[in-house]
Amino acid sequence: MTRRKLVSLARQHGTPLFVVDHRQLRRNLVQFRRWLPFVQPYYAVKANSLPEIVRTFYRAGASFDVASWAEFQLVYENIRDLPEKERQDFIWDKVIYANPIKDRETLCALDPYKPLVTYDNYEEIRKIRRYAPHAGLMLRLRVPNTGAMVELSSKFGCEPGEAVRLIEAAHDAGLTVEGLSFHVGSQTTNFQNYVQALHIAAGVLREARSRGFKKMIQLDIGGGFPAPYDANVRPLRELGRLLRTEIPRLFPKDIFVLAEPGRYLVATACTLVAEVIGKAVRDGKVCYYINDGVYHTLSGIVFDHMKYKVRAFKHGPTSLCAVFGPTCDALDTISLAEELPDLKLGDLVYVENIGAYSIASSTHFNGFPPAKVVHLYADEDPTPP
Ligand SMILES: Cc1ncc(COP(=O)(O)O)c(C=O)c1O
Secondary structure, three states, X not given: OOHHHHHHHHHHHOOOEEEEEHHHHHHHHHHHHHHOOOEEEEEEHHHOOOHHHHHHHHHOOOEEEEOOHHHHHHHHHHOOOOOHHHHHHHHHHHEEEOOOOOOHHHHHHHHHHOOEEEEOOHHHHHHHHHHOOOOEEEEEEOOOOOOOOEOOOOOOOEOHHHHHHHHHHHHHOOOEEEEEXXXXXXXXXXXXXXXXXXXXXXXXXXXXXXXXXXXXXEEEOOOOOOOOOOOOOOOHHHHHHHHHHHHHHHOOOOOEEEEOOOHXXXXXXXXXXXXXXXXXXXXXXXXXXXXXXXXXXHHHHHHOOOOOOOEEOOOOOEEEEEEEOOOOOOOOEEEEEEEEEOOOOOOEEEXXXXXXXXXXXXXXXXXXXXXXXXXXOOOOOEOOO
16 A cells, blocks of 8 residues: 555544555455465454454455354354355354353354354363353364464463363263364464474374264364564465475375464554654653554554554654653553654654554553544545545
């Protein structure tokens, strides 16, 4: 998206403005399929749950990973038009409830749809047996998350040594385990995580099948696919090559492989435009205050361990400065060391590649609402405000 276009959108709609480029969303999905042609992508809605994004991926043929009843309903809204039988097929084939911990109410609500759900412990088996006995199960394994930007293995996943016992326990409870899942950590550039996870999963599957669990036909390789935030990020092409070699080598031919990409599909498709609303000099350093921050679209600084680069539209010699968000909290610090030209109140700044784990966790803290969203479907086609 050109800088000129961003400025014109900000003039038209005001700031802070979150611009979603749906062409880029579709391109990202095409790239994912290109490098991982044997993997069905289930978009992880948590990365960005704007309904328009869900709709674009639905139309492009993606499946969905949901983490809550609300996300399930969001996906369900998009398939309302389908005849009942197709709707049920869609949920069976194209939706996974991939949060290993589910409350009773959610399980009761999900049960009539007979969904695929993940689990990783005995308490969850008891709950699923009682409240969602028609669900299909995927056992989430604990795998190395070494070097991932966001580590997940301390929270979820059973130890590989316990996996077959958990499969047997689910079976004894009258449930069907359909496969295995793992997550190597978000923004994983250490591709060895995937290799090790595949080895672990292949070992568990081999043992489970040898004990008669022949219905285990699905392998969910999770998310973690790195978004190309900068030129140092190893490209998906490289990971695709590795997975294309390892998966057929380690798994039987009848295995169905799915993945839950979130960040990779949305990160590069969104840009934030904000405005300088304050300026002060503190300890000799210029401090800019902009009208979006850590409690809003830039929440990824806290929750996603992201370092965003704030850029100016203006040219000129730059100097070291600090950039803060609009709230009264000192945590609302975007950067203490940004290089920006001399900015005046009312000047615009922008942050690229901010589609993932950003507006999804925006709050109303201090009474500031989340950024306004504008959707671009084609060059001259912004959604009306
Ligand atoms: C279960 C699960 N699946 C998929 C994702 C998406 O991962 P990513 O955005 O790294 O692709 C996450 C992210 O936390 C997750 O917890």
